[in-house]
Amino acid sequence: MGVDSRIGRGRTSAPGGPFGKVGAVERRAEASTKAPRKRKSNAATGRRGAARGPAEGVEPVGLSHVRRGRARMVDVSAKPASLREACAEAVVRFPRGLLARVRRGAGPKGPVEEVARVAGVMAAKRTHELVPMCHPLALDWVELVCAPRGADRLVLSCRTRCRGATGVEMEALTGAAIAALTVYDMTKALDPRISIERVRLLEKRGGKRGHWQA
Numbered sequence: 001m002g003v004d005s006r007i008g009r010g011r012t013s014a015p016g017g018p019f020g021k022v023g024a025v026e027r028r029a030e031a032s033t034k035a036p037r038k039r040k041s042n043a044a045t046g047r048r049g050a051a052r053g054p055a056e057g058v059e060p061v062g063l064s065h066v067r068r069g070r071a072r073m074v075d076v077s078a079k080p081a082s083l084r085e086a087c088a089e090a091v092v093r094f095p096r097g098l099l100a101r102v103r104r105g106a107g108p109k110g111p112v113e114e115v116a117r118v119a120g121v122m123a124a125k126r127t128h129e130l131v132p133m134c135h136p137l138a139l140d141w142v143e144l145v146c147a148p149r150g151a152d153r154l155v156l157s158c159r160t161r162c163r164g165a166t167g168v169e170m171e172a173l174t175g176a177a178i179a180a181l182t183v184y185d186m187t188k189a190l191d192p193r194i195s196i197e198r199v200r201l202l203e204k205r206g207g208k209r210g211h212w213q214a
Contacts, residue, residue: 073133079165084206088172090180091197092154094187098194099152102187109186113146113154116186120144120158120179127174134170137162142171144179153197156180169204 094102102112109115121142128136141161149155158175160168177199187194203213 086172123178124175
């Protein structure tokens with residue numbers, strides 16, 4: 001029995017034999033499964049848009065009291081002692097007209113500013129007992145000044161000084177903060193709207209970073 005010669009015509013013309021189309025699909029599938037070719041980063045090629053380091057003039061600073069997730073007290077025994085100074089302030093805000101009354105002695109617990117001054121000095125000297133990783137420092141001088149700012153704000157400024165191997169910023173901040181809390185405690189019976197607006201460092205001197213001012 002003869003075989004029709006037309007059977008198979010057109011199949012042999014397809015590239016890759018009678019299964020050319022199927023083979024092409026398989027080749028495309030294999031190409032898609034290959035690992036994508038890694039592109040060089042802009043930083044490696046020097047092209048525009050490369051990742052940049054820290055902002056110019058800003059030195060990255062790590063936390064010296066944290067190591068591998070565990071807090072620790074920093075060892076400053078190898079650092080030379082130098083003159084250290086700091087100034088911080090806290091601001092207490094009063095409802096309208098109340099600050100003038102307080103300064104005239106209207107507080108139910110006595111002279112507000114005088115007690116706040118004593119509290120601030122005491123707190124600065126005992127900062128290491130309140131803030132866990134602070135070093136106990138032998139402060140040479142602490143000053144706490146109370147002064148009005150406008151008609152409704154009382155500013156508590158604390159200055160600290162010593163010769164030591166670490167700064168006295170925390171002592172100044174603690175003194176200002178406790179003085180502000182003392183003012184609040186002594187006047188809260190007059191009006192519950194009295195508030196402590198902020199506590200911040202204003203200035204520091206000494207150490208490897210030298211002078212800094214807000």
